[in-house]
Amino acid sequence: MLDQAIAGAAQDEAGGLGPLGVAGVTIVWADNNGIPRSRTVPAAAFDAVAERGVGVTPLFAVFDSHDGICFGHAPLGTPSGDIRLVPVAGRMVRLAGQPGFAWVPGRQVAADGSPWPYDQRGALERQVERAAALGLEFLAGYEIEFHLSRADDGEGRPVYDGPSYGPAKLLAVDGFAEQLLRDLHGNGVPIGQFHGEYGPGQFELSLAPADPVTAADRQLLARQTIHAAARAHGLRASFAPLVTPGQVGNGWHLHTSVSRAGVNLLSGGDGPAGTTAEGAAYLAGLLRDLHAVVAVTAPSLSSLQRLRPGYWCGAYAFWGVENREAALRLVPATPLLGPGHANVELKPSDAAANPYLALAAVIAAGLGGIEDALTPPAPVQENPGEWSETRRAEHGIRRLPSTVEQQLGALLGNGRIRAALGEELTDAFRVVRLSDAARAADLDPDEVIRRYRWLY
Known part of the structure; x- marks a missing residue:
């Protein structure tokens, strides 16, 4: 049953909404396509919702990217049933850019309040608990890339097409940039920096590291904040992996570090790039899976x-030290930044990923490496995409999956990652991916980009 202490804390949290002028509370979760879904309840009704949740269909677990409902997963094979969406206590934020609304992440539970196997947040919480049982703690942070165009431009033409990384690029969206920084601060989303990125109309901000569940919550809140600030200035944001053909895409690079007793295992050792034996094993586990x-x-x-x-997105499975072409880029500790700074960046990560599932998969793979005391191969400091197939094979470097079938084969063939997600959720994820593939079977690549452009 739903923990009454948790429900009581959420009720207490809602007590001051009325005097603040909050009309409604939006409860948000992310589906298996990485798309945020929500229910908004009147502020006056939030006490009851905090205790009992709000009803939603369980079929959101089998929505595909374009809102098609898949019935290929037998336990969710009919339109019958109901679950409850419960706000997470202690995570409510009055939205700085939408002051009439508050925002809170939600947890999906069964109709009787018991855990529901398709709740993505629960999958991550289980991996965090598993790590804690092994005496390990994680920090995670996202680099979020996004594209800005004019709100009335459905083709996604960039708002700015000049030199990258310079102040002129931010000047082109000056009002938006100012509001975004103020709103992120007001919403309690700490960031490290914000800049104009490489692609035309592309920008990036980095979320400060936090525990994994908080990091996933903040990722959802950050995208809400960005969308609201963009709308306020006549702009439209897209987090889609590709917005326009032939351009660089938007990655949501996922940085993680693992510690034992407060000591970062990715620094202070005599392993590769200063990793400890367990830190190196964590890296090796990520590479294995x-x-x-x-x-x-x-x-x-x-x-x-x-x-x-060649696009710095990690198309091949290898690791390197500060190698931006590597799928796993080790960022080592430095005398200037200190030992706590060391982390592993996962390049092939984007807004189509559910943030809770993404972190659950990463932690499960890394824990597996630590438990099996794996040793990683030597780091690669070149671009294997420029090598011959023979040379790549000699180094054990393979291209990451390039089709849905290859991806599902890798996922379904990996017991560690399936177990992290749970068998029910894994199969729901499978049918969603197959539905997406079937929907796009007769589309050319440019049309696929167009259809995904405004989903994220």
């Missing part, structure tokens, strides 16, 4: 189009 992990972290047809050699 990378094909299955990426099936979760970059799962859409748009994701597959983005993963191209």
